[in-house]
Amino acid sequence: MLPQFAPLVFSRTIDVDFRFLAIPEDFSYADMEWAQKYILSTLLSSYELEQNPRWSLFSNSKYHIRGLSCRASHLSERNTKDKFGRGLYLFVGYVAKNTMYIPMQPHVFQPLYQFVHDKWKDDTKDARKFIKKGYEIPIDNNFQKSNEQFKFEANIENNRVLVHSTRKNQALWNFFSQFPHPSSLCLNILSQKDAKEGIFFNVSTVDYRGENPLEISRVPVNYQEKSEKTQTKKAQTEKPMKPQSEVPIIKKVINRFFGSKPPKKVPQAENRKNQSENEHKSPRWGGKDAGLEQPKKETKKETQVEAGIKKEQVIDKDEPTPPFGGRYID
Amino acid sequence: MSDIGITMLGSSGSGKTCYMLAMYAVMSTGIRGFTFTTQDPDDDLDLADDWERLEVNGTWPDPTTQSKDWLFDCSYGFKKIKGFKWHDYRGGALTDRSKPDDRKVLLQKFKNSSCIILCISGEVLVDGRPRVPKEVRQFNTLMTQFRKETGKTVPVVIVVTKSDLCKDIKKGVEVIKENMLSTLFTQGSGWLTMICPVSLGTGSQDNFEVYPENVHLPVTFAIFHALQKDINDTLSAIKANKRQVMNKQFEVNQLGNSLFKAWWNKGDIADEQYAIESLQQSTGLKEADCRTLQRNLELLKNELLGDNLYMYHDGRRFAL
Numbered sequence: 001m002l003p004q005f006a007p008l009v010f011s012r013t014i015d016v017d018f019r020f021l022a023i024p025e026d027f028s029y030a031d032m033e034w035a036q037k038y039i040l041s042t043l044l045s046s047y048e049l050e051q052n053p054r055w056s057l058f059s060n061s062k063y064h065i066r067g068l069s070c071r072a073s074h075l076s077e078r079n080t081k082d083k084f085g086r087g088l089y090l091f092v093g094y095v096a097k098n099t100m101y102i103p104m105q106p107h108v109f110q111p112l113y114q115f116v117h118d119k120w121k122d123d124t125k126d127a128r129k130f131i132k133k134g135y136e137i138p139i140d141n142n143f144q145k146s147n148e149q150f151k152f153e154a155n156i157e158n159n160r161v162l163v164h165s166t167r168k169n170q171a172l173w174n175f176f177s178q179f180p181h182p183s184s185l186c187l188n189i190l191s192q193k194d195a196k197e198g199i200f201f202n203v204s205t206v207d208y209r210g211e212n213p214l215e216i217s218r219v220p221v222n223y224q225e226k227s228e229k230t231q232t233k234k235a236q237t238e239k240p241m242k243p244q245s246e247v248p249i250i251k252k253v254i255n256r257f258f259g260s261k262p263p264k265k266v267p268q269a270e271n272r273k274n275q276s277e278n279e280h281k282s283p284r285w286g287g288k289d290a291g292l293e294q295p296k297k298e299t300k301k302e303t304q305v306e307a308g309i310k311k312e313q314v315i316d317k318d319e320p321t322p323p324f325g326g327r328y329i330d
Numbered sequence: 331m332s333d334i335g336i337t338m339l340g341s342s343g344s345g346k347t348c349y350m351l352a353m354y355a356v357m358s359t360g361i362r363g364f365t366f367t368t369q370d371p372d373d374d375l376d377l378a379d380d381w382e383r384l385e386v387n388g389t390w391p392d393p394t395t396q397s398k399d400w401l402f403d404c405s406y407g408f409k410k411i412k413g414f415k416w417h418d419y420r421g422g423a424l425t426d427r428s429k430p431d432d433r434k435v436l437l438q439k440f441k442n443s444s445c446i447i448l449c450i451s452g453e454v455l456v457d458g459r460p461r462v463p464k465e466v467r468q469f470n471t472l473m474t475q476f477r478k479e480t481g482k483t484v485p486v487v488i489v490v491t492k493s494d495l496c497k498d499i500k501k502g503v504e505v506i507k508e509n510m511l512s513t514l515f516t517q518g519s520g521w522l523t524m525i526c527p528v529s530l531g532t533g534s535q536d537n538f539e540v541y542p543e544n545v546h547l548p549v550t551f552a553i554f555h556a557l558q559k560d561i562n563d564t565l566s567a568i569k570a571n572k573r574q575v576m577n578k579q580f581e582v583n584q585l586g587n588s589l590f591k592a593w594w595n596k597g598d599i600a601d602e603q604y605a606i607e608s609l610q611q612s613t614g615l616k617e618a619d620c621r622t623l624q625r626n627l628e629l630l631k632n633e634l635l636g637d638n639l640y641m642y643h644d645g646r647r648f649a650l
Contacts, residue, residue, distance in 0.1 A: 085390070
């Protein structure tokens with residue numbers, strides 16, 4: 001008897017955005033979330049799918065999934081562009097409960113495009129409903145299994161990604177297809193950057209040609225966080241105001257009888273002030289300067305601006321003032 | 331001053347990705363000294379590659395599978411004016427039923443944003459009787475919820491993408507005001523809104539000549555508003571500092587209004603004077619910040635001058 005699988009299809013159709021079109025009958029919402037993270041990782045830099053379709057394999061304790069992410073035109077001649085004329089791309093995969101070997105051949109995945117055809121023109125509210133299918137799709141296992149057998153280090157840590165050359169694709173596929181533990185592999189990812197952004201533990205990338213696997217640490221660089229850290233550091237260097245309540249009583253008594261030293265000025269703050277004042281003295285934009293200690297005219301502008309904002313926040317005023325010191329023109 | 335958040339959304343196929351690519355392509359080289367640069371150099375390469383595919387090969391960007399945050403800096407003469415986090419919301423997310431949390435996430439994004447950009451394709455404004463996209467209806471519902479939960483308004487820029495397809499843009503603006511998003515233009519509602527027609531160029535999809543227009547204005551408007559708010563906050567802080575200085579000065583006078591009291595309260599007086607000096611230093615810094623902000627505001631203002639922009643406050647059109 002031929003081994004049987006359930007389908008997993010993630011695609012958009014002519015009018016409706018990306019969503020699952022077909023899932024296994026026992027898939028829960030959490031399982032969909034889990035699978036979707038991997039699927040989205042396979043679809044990064046989608047334009048490159050034309051040249052290099054991506055093969056992926058990911059599993060947890062319940063499911064083993066083998067998938068192909070490619071342009072729709074790789075699987076079908078019709079229904080391959082959305083209503084804006086944009087070429088479609090998608091993920092099609094097979095799900096099983098145990099480890100399995102499915103060959104890296106597009107024609108094996110071609111029948112799954114039927115789920116896209118079935119939903120192609122559906123723009124009703126049912127368009128987003130997915131089809132649940134049992135483990136009933138047979139796949140002929142009389143294929144010529146590749147003899148390329150190698151042993152690899154299977155990375156199962158999420159804080160790093162092992163990058164291989166695409167030359168080893170077949171060997172990697174063979175090895176991970178039989179790997180009994182939860183793991184993940186995606187072949188033909190465009191770049192090491194995409195590999196880092198994605199969630200696969202093991203990948204092959206188009207831009208890596210090395211013989212040995214390359215290990216990349218997956219610590220996300222959060223630029224916003226970095227900039228906030230710099231700002232915090234800057235704020236820390238400025239001397240905070242001495243809180244009066246924290247002055248010990250004994251010091252107060254000593255101060256009362258012997259006086260206290262006058263506070264020192266903060267040099268950095270002083271420099272900043274001077275620098276800013278120098279900038280202020282030499283305006284570089286047509287001689288105008290809207291400084292605070294400017295002649296009357298500029299101060300007037302400031303108050304107008306301020307008033308504008310105040311008015312903006314008040315909602316039910318009879319005669320609102322236009323914001324930014326502007327003027328109504330209707 | 332901290333970076334601001336800008337959330338962009340719109341229906342699938344409304345041209346959000348193209349608009350962002352064009353905005354970055356134009357602004358990375360700069361307009362009158364203003365530039366936008368990505369905070370992550372890799373993002374710069376990605377955006378430049380995508381734009382090149384569009385401009386040189388005529389390949390339109392693929393539909394997007396997931397929302398993404400981009401971090402940019404707006405600079406003048408390569409000196410940073412303001413950073414902004416551009417949240418590019420996936421097209422179909424507004425009408426997605428499969429993920430119940432999506433709307434909550436989007437509403438949270440709204441709350442963290444200094445400006446919301448809604449893209450509407452010029453195609454839907456062409457006919458006399460407009461077809462209101464489903465996503466625009468959803469947007470109205472979301473804004474109602476936003477107002478209900480926060481009690482605030484947030485600046486909204488309605489970007490009319492593919493505006494070259496809408497022959498009479500004035501009519502298009504009226505359609506948006508009257509038939510699509512009338513709540514944003516109701517007198518007394520307090521909303522600050524801008525309708526900005528943008529275009530990437532002209533021609534059919536297969537024979538397209540790239541010539542971006544107005545693509546920098548929505549973000550300029552958002553940053554302008556954020557700077558104005560920063561100035562307002564700084565001025566309030568300066569006022570508060572000055573009031574505190576006056577109070578403390580009064581206390582010092584009270585503590586030392588006779589020779590004996592001045593001797594007896596010597597320590598307290600010194601403490602108060604220390605506090606006054608610290609406050610004055612802080613005020614000086616804030617005033618310097620304020621001057622810089624005002625200078626930047628004036629520079630940005632030049633981009634928004636003129637009567638040809640569709641800016642509305644409280645339902646009334648205004649100009650700078």
